[in-house]
Amino acid sequence: MAINKVMRAALKALSDTELDLKSSRKFASLKELDLMKPFYKTIDDKIMNDHHEVPIRIYFPEEEMIIHHGEQGGICPLILFIHGGGWTTESVETYNRVCHYMAKHTRLAVVSIDYRLAPENRFPIPLQDCYAVIKHIFSKQFFLNVDPDQIVLIGDSAGANLVAAVSMMARDTGEFSVKRQILIYPCVYNEYAPGNCPTKSMIENGTEYILTRKDVQEYLKMYKNTEEDYKNPYFSPLMADDFSNLPETLVITAEYDPLRDEGEEYARRLKAAGNKVKAYRMQDALHGYFALSTKYVLVRETYELINQFLENGEYDV
Secondary structure (H helix, E strand, O other), rough: OOOOOOHHHHHHHHHHOOHHHHHHHHHHHHOOOOOOOHHHOEHHHHEEEOEEEEEEEEEOHHHHHHHHHHHHOOOEEEEEEEEOOOOOOOOOOHHHHHHHHHHHHHOOOOEEEOOOOOOOOOOOHHHHHHHHHHHHHHHHOOOOOHHHHHHEEEEEEEHHHHHHHHHHHHHHHEEEEEEEEEEEEOOOOOOOOOOOOOOHHHHHHHOOOOOOOOHHHHHHHHHHOOHHHHHOOOOOOOHHHOOOOOOOOEEEEEOOOOOHHHHHHHHHHHOOOOOOOOEEEEEEOOOOOHHHHOOHHHHHHHHHHHHHHHHOOOOOO
C-alpha cells in the first residue's frame, strides 16, 4: 500500500524531533516487555573478546527441525545476527521477537550478538566484539556442531554495517571466510569523508520518514572515535578500495529510507568486483520495518526473499 497524505503527515510529525540518546534507549527498552519471551527456545552464553565477555543468545526453531538437523549428521546450519540501532541503542533483549521470528521462519538456529554500544564504546569496539564472537564460532569452538560453510551473517541497519565490516575484515586477515551475508537496509556510507556528498535518497527521504538525515549524522558522530574513522572501510564499507573476494550477498533496501541508495550502491560495487549479489528494494517500506511482526506483508515478503537466498546455496537445510 502506498503512503497516503494522512500517513505522510503523521510520519513527518514523528520525524520532526531531536535525537536524544537517553530517550531513544528508554523507548527501545520497552520492547523488552515481551509476554511471549518465556516460550522462546533459547540458550544464553558468553564469548570472550580479550578481557570482555560478549553475551550471545541462541534461538532455536521448532523442535522437529532441531531433530531433523541432528539426523543429518549433527551439523547445525546457523545464522549469526547483528542488531541495528545506530550502534548506540537496542540489544539482544530488545530484538528477542525479531530473532524468534527469524529462527521460526528460516528454520535455522540464530545467534544474536550483544555487542557493546557507543558512545560509551566507540569504533572499533562494537566491531571487535562482533568479530571475536564470529571468529570463535567459525573456528568450531562453539558448543553447537557447525560447518563454517553453513553459517550466514545477517544484520539490519547499523548491524548490517557491522556484518559488512566483519566480512571484509575476515577477508583481509584470512582468519576465517564468510560465505554468505544478508544486509537489510545497511548503513555503509557517510558524508563526512573528504569528497563525499549525500545520496539522492538521503536528501529525498531524510526529513519525513522517521529516520532522518540528521539522525544518521548524529549516530555516525557517536560511533566514530577519531575524524580518521570516517575514511576507514571498516567504519564505512563503501570507502573500501577493494570489493573483491567478499561473500555471496543479499541486500534488501526500503523505498522511503534515507539509506536506500548507499545500500544499493554497495550491492553494485560488490557485483562489479565479481561477487554474487542479489539486491531488492521493498516498495512502500520505511527504515526499520523488518523489526515489525510477521503479520505485516513487507516482513513476510522479506522472509520469502531470505529463504529463497538461503535455499539457493550449496547446502540443503
